[in-house]
Amino acid sequence: MGQKGFFTDTTLCIGCKACEVACKQWNQLPDDGFQLTGMSYDNTGHLGSSTWRHVAFVERPVPLPTQTVGLLDFSWLMASDVCKHCQRAGCLEACPTGAIIRTEFDTVYVQPDVCNGCGYCVAACPFGVVDRREDDGRAWKCTLCYDRLGEDMTPACAKACPTASIQFGDVDELRERAQRRVEQLHEKGLEQAYLYGADAENQPGTGGLNAFFLLVDKPEVYNLPPDPVVPTMKGREAWVSAGWGALGMAVVALGAVLLGREVVRG
Amino acid sequence: MGDIRPEDLEKRQDGRNIDSRLGDLSGEGAQQRVKDTDEANPSRALLRTRPSVSGVNAEEPSYYGQPALKEPVWIWSIPLYFYVGGVAGAASVLGVAAEAVGGEGLRKLGYRCRWVGAVGDIVSSGLLIHDLGRPERLLNMLRVFRPTSPMSVGSWVMVGSGAMNSAAVLFASRRGWLGRVGDGAAVAAGLLGLPLAGYTAVLLANTAVPVWQATRKSLPLLFMSSAVASAGSLLELLPHSSHEAKVLHLFSTMGKVGELMTGVAVRHEASGLEVLERPLKQGVSGTLWKAARVCAAASLALGLWPRRTRWMKVAGALLGTAGAIATRFAMFHAGKASARDPQATFQPQREAMGAAEVTGHTHASDGKPFKFPLPVLRETPRRPERPEAASGAWEPEIPVP
Numbered sequence: 001m002g003q004k005g006f007f008t009d010t011t012l013c014i015g016c017k018a019c020e021v022a023c024k025q026w027n028q029l030p031d032d033g034f035q036l037t038g039m040s041y042d043n044t045g046h047l048g049s050s051t052w053r054h055v056a057f058v059e060r061p062v063p064l065p066t067q068t069v070g071l072l073d074f075s076w077l078m079a080s081d082v083c084k085h086c087q088r089a090g091c092l093e094a095c096p097t098g099a100i101i102r103t104e105f106d107t108v109y110v111q112p113d114v115c116n117g118c119g120y121c122v123a124a125c126p127f128g129v130v131d132r133r134e135d136d137g138r139a140w141k142c143t144l145c146y147d148r149l150g151e152d153m154t155p156a157c158a159k160a161c162p163t164a165s166i167q168f169g170d171v172d173e174l175r176e177r178a179q180r181r182v183e184q185l186h187e188k189g190l191e192q193a194y195l196y197g198a199d200a201e202n203q204p205g206t207g208g209l210n211a212f213f214l215l216v217d218k219p220e221v222y223n224l225p226p227d228p229v230v231p232t233m234k235g236r237e238a239w240v241s242a243g244w245g246a247l248g249m250a251v252v253a254l255g256a257v258l259l260g261r262e263v264v265r266g
Numbered sequence: 267m268g269d270i271r272p273e274d275l276e277k278r279q280d281g282r283n284i285d286s287r288l289g290d291l292s293g294e295g296a297q298q299r300v301k302d303t304d305e306a307n308p309s310r311a312l313l314r315t316r317p318s319v320s321g322v323n324a325e326e327p328s329y330y331g332q333p334a335l336k337e338p339v340w341i342w343s344i345p346l347y348f349y350v351g352g353v354a355g356a357a358s359v360l361g362v363a364a365e366a367v368g369g370e371g372l373r374k375l376g377y378r379c380r381w382v383g384a385v386g387d388i389v390s391s392g393l394l395i396h397d398l399g400r401p402e403r404l405l406n407m408l409r410v411f412r413p414t415s416p417m418s419v420g421s422w423v424m425v426g427s428g429a430m431n432s433a434a435v436l437f438a439s440r441r442g443w444l445g446r447v448g449d450g451a452a453v454a455a456g457l458l459g460l461p462l463a464g465y466t467a468v469l470l471a472n473t474a475v476p477v478w479q480a481t482r483k484s485l486p487l488l489f490m491s492s493a494v495a496s497a498g499s500l501l502e503l504l505p506h507s508s509h510e511a512k513v514l515h516l517f518s519t520m521g522k523v524g525e526l527m528t529g530v531a532v533r534h535e536a537s538g539l540e541v542l543e544r545p546l547k548q549g550v551s552g553t554l555w556k557a558a559r560v561c562a563a564a565s566l567a568l569g570l571w572p573r574r575t576r577w578m579k580v581a582g583a584l585l586g587t588a589g590a591i592a593t594r595f596a597m598f599h600a601g602k603a604s605a606r607d608p609q610a611t612f613q614p615q616r617e618a619m620g621a622a623e624v625t626g627h628t629h630a631s632d633g634k635p636f637k638f639p640l641p642v643l644r645e646t647p648r649r650p651e652r653p654e655a656a657s658g659a660w661e662p663e664i665p666v667p
């Protein structure tokens with residue numbers, strides 16, 4: 001089956017939101033209300049339980065080296081965000097019911113018939129992707145079109161993307177392609193281009209992302225964390241601390257009884 | 267599955283608008299129930315940035331100030347559960363100690379602890395189930411055992427503790443082997459009480475929420491000492507004999523001292539960066555945190571008062587309880603505020619307090635080296651020596667406005 005994933009080349013994104021629409025349509029997700037965020041052309045705002053692709057619109061008062069603009073120093077960055085299908089997935093490692101599994105395509109999948117809505121995955125995802133829908137009670141996120149992959153089809157968003165900003169395939173092959181693209185951009189003068197989360201070396205905290213990105217500005221600008229970590233990596237220290245606490249509690253209980261008892265007899 | 271019929275979805279105007287005669291609902295998200303449609307802008311409050319200025323050039327880059335993480339979805343029953351579970355765990359521990367080394371005189375106290383433990387465990391499960399998005403699937407918690415998930419570990423601990431405490435209550439003061447089974451169950455409940463009181467802090471620390479993650483070393487100690495204080499306070503409120511009072515008083519006093527000290531440790535651990543510490547200083551969580559500190563300190567002071575009257579004892583125990591509950595709510599709301607603040611996520615990671623803390627790499631995911639804060643900058647400026655003071659030429663310090 002191999003490792004499947006996305007390479008999202010944000011330099012190609014034109015912000016058409018075809019991926020958002022295709023995802024909603026294929027997965028038959030409910031709409032998120034026809035409201036304006038009031039902050040930019042991005043009226044989706046964030047990934048959520050019923051939004052599994054989200055196109056970010058970053059309006060910058062800085063030029064892009066490869067573009068010429070008429071009046072002001074100005075450029076747009078658009079990026080289609082999605083669940084990263086992390087190699088070390090915070091959501092998966094946190095889920096107490098085993099609802100979140102790693103599939104044969106090496107993607108991270110929430111089984112809706114198992115999830116009991118405890119909400120732990122929501123707090124455990126270092127990218128703020130998975131969310132619990134209040135009126136449904138379960139956690140939802142991108143499935144990397146698990147149903148389509150089973151039929152040997154390309155995920156809906158990658159299929160719909162008119163500029164090949166979203167590319168789907170085997171992660172190894174995508175990584176190579178992405179590397180070539182970065183080199184090409186560097187040659188063209190876009191020195192800032194880099195890959196975000198392509199492998200464990202680039203992002204040791206997650207062990208690399210199956211859905212990685214090509215970005216041209218700081219990750220924060222796209223609402224991505226600069227050095228994310230799967231919480232489990234740090235959880236060990238908390239357990240050690242709890243161990244010491246347990247020792248302390250035992251000592252306090254025994255001490256209280258022994259001292260209190262002696263007072264009674266004396 | 268299958269709890270929604272396609273016809274209903276069509277009627278419900280949920281934005282799918284699929285005519286069930288033409289298409290069927292079989293997509294991955296088709297089973298998602300909808301009462302109200304989502305909000306586009308998660309923080310409906312006033313915009314923190316000017317429209318169209320995403321903050322790329324600013325010192326603190328972010329995406330229009332939007333949260334980088336999802337706020338934990340838990341409701342009030344979770345912090346309350348942290349309190350109740352702590353009481354149950356610490357009471358079980360005290361109960362075993364009383365029965366093991368307390369002799370006949372403390373046997374009654376041991377039995378009372380069994381009761382507190384059993385009732386606490388039952389109330390705890392109720393509170394947890396209340397928070398589940400799908401309460402009818404509560405048993406799925408015991409579907410697997412996942413050591414990487416503190417919630418999974420904790421569920422098993424709680425179920426075990428509940429079973430053991432219930433058995434201990436049922437078989438208390440029975441003769442023969444039934445009594446011995448009860449005693450054995452009480453010992454098991456006492457052992458399980460230790461993780462029961464502390465795993466909730468590990469559960470919080472093992473998330474992406476910045477302030478919880480940053481305080482992972484001290485938070486378990488705070489929760490466990492607070493559990494001791496709250497169990498002691500509760501048992502002091504229940505009727506007890508005068509020689510039991512000494513044990514309980516010692517127990518809760520040690521808990522309160524621990525609670526106050528570990529509270530300082532938590533503040534210290536969070537103080538690595540201002541954005542991390544902020545929720546403990548400001549807003550709802552900051553107020554709760556201060557209230558918790560004041561309650562614990564007042565309760566300790568009342569407990570150590572030389573000649574305590576009856577009302578002082580009751581007031582001390584009540585304040586101890588209030589302090590323990592406020593502590594859990596303060597940490598809970600601090601986490602929510604911390605998750606809402608994108609800078610609390612971004613800044614520590616830039617300062618090598620993200621993954622770099624455990625993996626030791628030196629560059630962020632965009633290839634930029636971490637900003638290691640220079641240790642010199644962190645030192646509190648040393649006060650100038652005052653030889654002048656001796657010669658009488660000392661100048662009064664000008665208070666900083």
Ligand code: SF4
Pocket residue numbers: 083084085086089090091092108124125126127128129130141
């Ligand atoms: S991005 Fe979040 S939801 Fe997606 S696999 Fe990683 S931890 Fe899970």
Ligand code: SF4
Pocket residue numbers: 094095096097098099100110114115116117118119120121122132138139
């Ligand atoms: S909400 Fe569901 S998927 Fe998420 S951790 Fe809980 S059981 Fe697992």
